[in-house]
Amino acid sequence: MFYLWVVGFVLVALLLCCLPWIRKQKLTENVINNKVLIKQRLNELDTEQEQGLLDSEDTEQSKEELTLAMLDEVGQQSKGSSNVTLIILFGALLSGAIGLAVYWQANQISQIEHWQEVRQKTSELGQRMIQGDASLQLEDLQDFSLGLRTKLIDNPDDPVGWMLLGRVYGAMNSLNNAIQAFEKSLQLDSTNTNTMASYAQALLMTGQENQVLRSKQVLLHLLTIEPDNTNAMGVLAVVATQLNDKQLALDNWQGLLAYIPNTEPNYQLIEQRIEELKRELSVQSDGESKFLIPSVSVTVELASDITLPKEGFLVVFAQENNSAMKMPAAVVKMPLGEFPVVVELSNENAMLPTYTLSDLKDVKIVARISTNGDVTQTSGDLQGERIIALSKEQQTNETITIDRTL
Secondary structure, eight states: OOOHHHHHHHHHHHHHHHHHHHHHHHHHHHHHHHHHHHHHHHHHHHHHHHSSOOHHHHHHHHHHHHHHHHHHHHHHHHHHHHHHHHHHHHHHHHHHHHHHHHHHHHHHHHHHEEEHHHHHHHHHHHHHHTOOOTTTOHHHHHHHHHHHHHHHHHHHTTTHHHHHHHHHHHTOOOOHHHHHHHHHHHHHOOOHHHHHHHHHHHHHOOOHHHHHHHHHHHHHHHHHOOOOOHHHHHHHHHHHHTTTHHHHHHHHHHHHHHSSSSSSSHHHHHHHHHHHHHHHHHHSSSSOOSSOEEEEEEEEETTTTOOOSSEEEEEEEEEESSSSOOSSSEEEEEEEEEEEEEEEEEEGGGGTTTGGGGGGGGGEEEEEEEESSSEEEEEEEEEEEEEEEESSOEEEEEEEEEEEOO
8 A cells, every 4th residue: 555655655755746847848939939030021011111101100119019929929938937946846745745755654653652652651551460469550561562562573483472371361362362362371381380371261251152161171281280380270160160060179179278367258259159169069969970971081182202393282181982964072172282181072162063972882082193183184293092981970081192193
């Protein structure tokens, strides 16, 4: 668009400059022709007087009229030249104004100045955010995100920078951008539990079922690395409650309660919630399992000779083993991280609402590392698999080792 404006501006400027000169040239030619005709007529008058065709009085009167006509031509030429100068001056001023307007619009000078100011105060805003400054406004968060994005352009492999950007987006309630920033940070550093916790919270805040399930998987993995991470326990308890997984919620509230002094105000609230969950689960004490739908908790490990790609996805899915129907009944996909990792498959992970884990009999669980994240098998993918008997009454726990290249 900028170059189109420039081309248009140049054409208009050339037109404004050329038209006055063309007009001036035409006017000058007309004046010269008229002067030649007047001089020729003066010579003819002298000849006619010598031949006796005109007397001296008529000759002088005619010469006087021709002289006035010549003076009038000269005046018109001078006036025309003055008009041409004014037109050229007006065209130059108009061209300059258009040029400045196009330059200002194309370069967004005011925004560039604001960007330069933001770069100067990015560190200050970062310190205020880390310290939990309650006076930070939305404009401050927007400026800080702009400064972080500028730094990440120069250093795109900074996992801490991406984590901070994700937290800023989360504070601005821009959850999709926050999730993308956290995923980028985890691709660069898959062991950072702080990033995992922030990522799980962002997924939970979306309120979307598939994202909440993903949050649960991230938190389960985080707790395998840091079993005493109280923040992860609390968030996982909330996630489990939202997913109506009462037993998982109970386990995490109980685990969290062990780390909280009984003098804390939250202690009694968590204790009350634990008692409520126990009462709700006690109705299933007649031998009926607490798992109303089949589910499989899969721990995925790597063989010692397997080398992970720099980027890719872990895809875990369940399908019928001895059947022509090879469509997965449940699928979980996540960016590559630290192994071992725990993944849970259930009816919530179904690709179709009419074909779920409950429809399977002889179940094959596949764990695959793919560069494109597709369930379809691709040459070079890494894979491990296991055939299991799915229990309808309790959760099935299995371990799969990825040990071969396709």
